[in-house]
Amino acid sequence: xxxxxxxxxxxxxxxxxxxxxxxxxxxxxxxxxxxxxxxxxxxxxxxxxxxxxxxxxxxxxxxxxxxxxxxxxxxxxxxxxxxxxxxxx
Amino acid sequence: xxxxxxxxxxxxxxxxxxxxxxxxxxxxxxxxxxxxxxxxxxxxxxxxxxxxxxxxxxxxxxxxxxxxxxxxxxxxxxxxxxxxxxxxxxxxxxxxxxxxxxxxxxxxxxxxxxxxxxxxxxxxxxxxxxxxxxxxxxxxxxxxxxxxxxxxxxxxxxxxxxxxxxxxxxxxxxxxxxxxxxxxxxxxxxxxxxxxxxxxxxxxxxxxxxxxxxxxxxxxxxxxxxxxxxxxxxxxxxxxxxxxxxxxxxxxxxxxxxxxxxxxxxxxxxxxxxxxxxxxxxxxxxxxxxxxxxxxxxxxxxxxxxxxxxxxxxxxxxxxxxxxxxxxxxxxxxxxxxxxxxxxxxxxxxxxxxxxxxxxxxxxxxxxxxxxxxxxxxxxxxxxxxxxxxxxxxxxxxxxxxxxxxxxxxxxxxxxxxxxxxxxxxxxxxxxxxxxxxxxxxxxxxxxxxxxxxxxxxxxxxxxxxxxxxxxxxxxxxxxxxxxxxxxxxxxxxxxxxxxxxxxxxxxxxxxxxxxxxxxxxxxxxxxxxxxxxxxxxxxxxxxxxxxxxxxxxxxxxxxxxxxxxxxxxxxxxxxxxxxxxxxxxxxxxxxxxx
Numbered sequence: 064x065x066x067x068x069x070x071x072x073x074x075x076x077x078x079x080x081x082x083x084x085x086x087x088x089x090x091x092x093x094x095x096x097x098x099x100x101x102x103x104x105x106x107x108x109x110x111x112x113x114x115x116x117x118x119x120x121x122x123x124x125x126x127x128x129x130x131x132x133x134x135x136x137x138x139x140x141x142x143x144x145x146x147x148x149x150x151x152x
Numbered sequence: 153x154x155x156x157x158x159x160x161x162x163x164x165x166x167x168x169x170x171x172x173x174x175x176x177x178x179x180x181x182x183x184x185x186x187x188x189x190x191x192x193x194x195x196x197x198x199x200x201x202x203x204x205x206x207x208x209x210x211x212x213x214x215x216x217x218x219x220x221x222x223x224x225x226x227x228x229x230x231x232x233x234x235x236x237x238x239x240x241x242x243x244x245x246x247x248x249x250x251x252x253x254x255x256x257x258x259x260x261x262x263x264x265x266x267x268x269x270x271x272x273x274x275x276x277x278x279x280x281x282x283x284x285x286x287x288x289x290x291x292x293x294x295x296x297x298x299x300x301x302x303x304x305x306x307x308x309x310x311x312x313x314x315x316x317x318x319x320x321x322x323x324x325x326x327x328x329x330x331x332x333x334x335x336x337x338x339x340x341x342x343x344x345x346x347x348x349x350x351x352x353x354x355x356x357x358x359x360x361x362x363x364x365x366x367x368x369x370x371x372x373x374x375x376x377x378x379x380x381x382x383x384x385x386x387x388x389x390x391x392x393x394x395x396x397x398x399x400x401x402x403x404x405x406x407x408x409x410x411x412x413x414x415x416x417x418x419x420x421x422x423x424x425x426x427x428x429x430x431x432x433x434x435x436x437x438x439x440x441x442x443x444x445x446x447x448x449x450x451x452x453x454x455x456x457x458x459x460x461x462x463x464x465x466x467x468x469x470x471x472x473x474x475x476x477x478x479x480x481x482x483x484x485x486x487x488x489x490x491x492x493x494x495x496x497x498x499x500x501x502x503x504x505x506x507x508x509x510x511x512x513x514x515x516x517x518x519x520x521x522x523x524x525x526x527x528x529x530x531x532x533x534x535x536x537x538x539x540x541x542x543x544x545x546x547x548x549x550x551x552x553x554x555x556x557x558x559x560x561x562x563x564x565x566x567x568x569x570x571x572x573x574x575x576x577x578x579x580x581x582x583x584x585x586x587x588x589x590x591x592x593x594x595x596x597x598x599x600x601x602x603x604x605x606x607x608x609x610x611x612x613x614x615x616x617x618x619x620x621x622x623x624x625x626x627x628x629x630x631x632x633x634x635x636x637x638x639x640x641x642x643x644x645x646x647x648x649x650x651x652x653x654x655x656x657x658x659x660x661x662x663x664x665x666x667x668x669x670x671x672x673x674x675x676x677x678x679x680x681x682x683x684x685x686x687x688x689x690x691x692x693x694x695x696x697x698x699x700x701x702x703x704x705x706x707x708x709x710x711x712x713x714x715x716x717x718x719x720x721x722x723x724x725x726x727x728x729x730x731x732x733x734x735x736x737x738x739x740x741x742x743x744x745x746x747x
Contacts, residue, residue: 079233079236079290080232080236082236083232083235083236083239086239087239106244106245108244109243109244109245109246110236110239110240110243111240111243111245111246111272111291112243112245114240114290114291115272115275115276117276117279117280149467
């Protein structure tokens with residue numbers, strides 16, 4: 064298992080569009096993905112879970128990824144979050 | 153008892169689609185979730201779970217259908233939300249929670265959905281971020297739809313056929329698209345609004361009056377109440393007394409008359425009193441603006457700002473995305489011409505997906521053709537799509553912000569490359585697609601005599617041209633008074649550009665705001681311009697102005713005006729002379745409504 068703490072940088076936070084992107088990406092990997100914020104842990108492959116996290120701009124989330132492709136999964140998810148989900152701001 | 157009723161309400165909101173309607177309210181129903189728990193047997197619970205799964209399948213089909221329809225009706229950007237809804241519907245944790253609730257609590261599917269709905273509502277209510285809090289409506293929407301689908305129900309046809317005014321808390325794009333397409337909507341009144349502009353766009357394009365942002369109109373009316381919806385002034389009147397109805401009926405008539413006048417003007421011939429023909433075209437940003445523009449009398453799309461394809465999305469559009477838009481444009485306008493301006497991005501219109509750094513002086517920075525010649529692959533994608541869409545031979549290629557001859561040469565080389573590529577793949581396109589340039593940088597204007605030999609037409613962008621030439625940012629309040637389209641220097645420059653074009657026998661048009669101002673448009677006519685492109689709502693008034701003058705006379709007036717020293721003198725002289733000869737030419741016909 065690998066763990067990484069990442070800060071949400073886009074203006075709107077993990078809103079529907081961003082959540083869909085994140086979950087779609089997570090589902091491309093075999094590894095299980097969980098996201099933790101303020102003690103709440105949700106399945107990173109569930110859009111509903113991701114929405115309920117209420118990760119706004121500046122909040123810190125922890126990704127935990129377990130499985131064969133955990134390295135590449137983390138790398139891709141991290142890149143998406145750091146790229147502000149390809150959003151303007 | 154006193155019979156005089158004064159208890160009618162006027163509620164103010166934002167008018168987002170003009171027009172006035174009077175009619176009966178149709179409140180869009182909200183699903184009322186079950187509040188009664190009935191215990192059921194274990195066997196029944198298995199059946200309930202199956203029923204819920206069936207409802208889920210139906211819901212999925214509906215959402216896929218809506219996604220498709222909204223996508224083709226108002227663009228894929230708007231249909232995205234239904235993808236989110238589909239994902240919520242298929243979310244494993246949602247389904248397993250529902251299953252667990254039914255099988256462990258031994259309850260009906262209705263009760264299970266209500267429970268889950270409550271649970272998510274509570275979670276979202278505790279979120280402090282306003283934007284994310286709103287996401288509960290997405291979950292709520294999916295669960296409502298699912299709930300409704302537990303019992304397959306047919307819509308009451310008789311009810312749906314009657315013309316009504318839709319009143320709703322918020323209208324999802326899907327609802328809006330469906331209902332408006334059915335064609336029996338008199339008007340729309342919403343509690344929410346503003347942000348959900350797809351409803352507004354749709355209402356405008358379908359001529360349905362709409363007022364949004366009414367806060368709690370859904371609480372103030374019930375089915376069967378009568379309303380006036382005034383989309384022009386952004387007002388809703390509940391149960392209006394007869395006198396108020398009459399007042400609004402006359403307002404509606406005025407508006408209808410105005411609309412008819414516009415349509416009449418649209419049909420009038422575009423020529424001056426002495427028979428000189430001119431042509432008025434539209435500047436637009438969305439392909440669905442074509443038809444409304446043509447109905448206002450536009451004889452083509454003089455400027456399509458293709459960067460709006462980029463503004464509507466967060467990633468880079470691919471060739472098909474471009475192609476779809478251009479084909480639709482060409483098709484809707486055919487046989488009239490469509491001038492597609494390649495992307496004018498950069499500067500203040502920056503896009504993150506293009507990775508353009510913030511610049512200290514964006515107006516003078518990396519923008520428009522400069523960006524295209526830097527990211528050539530991206531530019532070629534756009535050129536390919538434009539060429540492929542050109543089979544009807546009504547597309548013109550327009551390059552923005554050309555500064556020097558070399559840029560034209562480079563564009564030509566790239567265009568040749570793309571053409572050869574298409575030919576090698578046997579893809580059809582207009583081999584003689586006209587290539588024109590925007591004249592909006594003074595340097596280009598100064599060498600327009602040379603440029604005229606290299607391109608098929610000029611389109612003068614007066615806004616930028618004047619800004620660069622006079623060194624005035626007209627959005628800067630401190631200096632905006634110095635932005636003078638009739639500055640003698642500007643008129644000289646325009647004269648030179650027009651002469652250069654005429655000398656080489658190429659077309660020259662103006663697509664800046666000078667085209668939309670009656671006085672400036674008349675001066676342009678006097679300078680030799682015969683093609684004008686503008687925001688389509690100004691077409692009728694410019695048409696009236698140009699139709700009411702003798703071109704010969706205007707040419708004489710402008711020739712004389714050009715000998716004056718100041719913008720002020722020119723303006724005074726031109727107005728005086730024109731009014732003397734053509735007293736109605738400068739009547740600023742009111743444009744009472746934003747359309």
